[in-house]
Amino acid sequence: MRAFIVGLTAALLATGCAYHPPAPEGARADAPDNLTCNDKIQPEEQVQLDRVDTLMARDHNHAALAQLEARPLSTVGHWVRYGQLKASTGRLDEAETIFSGLVEQCGSGRGHHGLGMVLLKKDEVMAALDQLRQARELKPASAQVRNDYGYVLLMVGEYGAAAYELRTAMELGDGQGPVRQNLAVAYLLTENWAGLQWMTQEYDFDAKERAYAERLAATFRSVQ
The missing domain is CATH 1.25.40 (Serine Threonine Protein Phosphatase 5, Tetratricopeptide repeat)
Known part of the structure; x- marks a missing residue:
């Protein structure tokens, strides 16, 4: 996500950091039915995630998304990357749904962080700040x-x-x-x-x- 915040800097400043109120909760789609709060990653799953991370580091986000979708999304780590990749490939509403699910179902600090970054990219600055504040409380280090x-x-x-x-x-x-x-x-x-x-x-x-x-x-x- 470091590249995500860097890329936002110029665009957000250029628009004067306008704040648009977030959509009502009821307007957001339900979380995916197969979303999981499992945090335990098996060795073979780590190999897959390492491959996805390598592609993301090279900014090959469409390829990374394809690699991620090649196997079941069986851990929070899978779903966090899934949300990040949906956002980086322009599917912000889908990314928001994923991260909202991680927040509501799992109470995940990474979910709050991801949701905050998606809301920021949608110019919902104060809503983003609230989510990032909660992420900071859950992941202070x-x-x-x-x-x-x-x-x-x-x-x-x-x-x-x-x-x-x-x-x-x-x-x-x-x-x-x-x-x-x-x-x-x-x-x-x-x-x-x-x-x-x-x-x-x-x-x-x-x-x-x-x-x-x-x-x-x-x-x-x-x-x-």
Whole structure:
């Protein structure tokens, strides 16, 4: 999902992060009948999921979806990837149904995270924030969840709270991925110069990255 949030950045900022109220619960389709809350992955299933993950990492999402559909979706891990791939191939309503099922039937932190990201892509920003907040409560040590939650906090102008979440994500993820830019933006927006110095010293945050973060920060300021 890291690529998912990166890809959303420019588009969401360009639209001014408009909020459209979520559809009523009754308008959403029921969860698939065969959805399972089983979390135990058998060795042969892990081989399949590793193959799917490799294809997803190469952005071959249609092929990854085909590989996933070649065998029964027998664990939560299968269904999470199924929802992610439905979203990444443009089937947002189907993805929302899958993740809603994982939330309602399994109480899954990954379900809340996936649902939040789908709602964000549908411009339902406040509904997305609520789902990501719940994902953060259920999976507090997930760098990806903390990053995505922090990013949406930035979108709604809660810069101080965003900086806290993103600093946590930065440390959990050892400074890798889009959290570098997101945290730098949060520090610029809160004028936390010591935080920016810490990023430079601990994670080699360079001048080119800072210049890009400054442009993003200016865009955030302009849409608030």
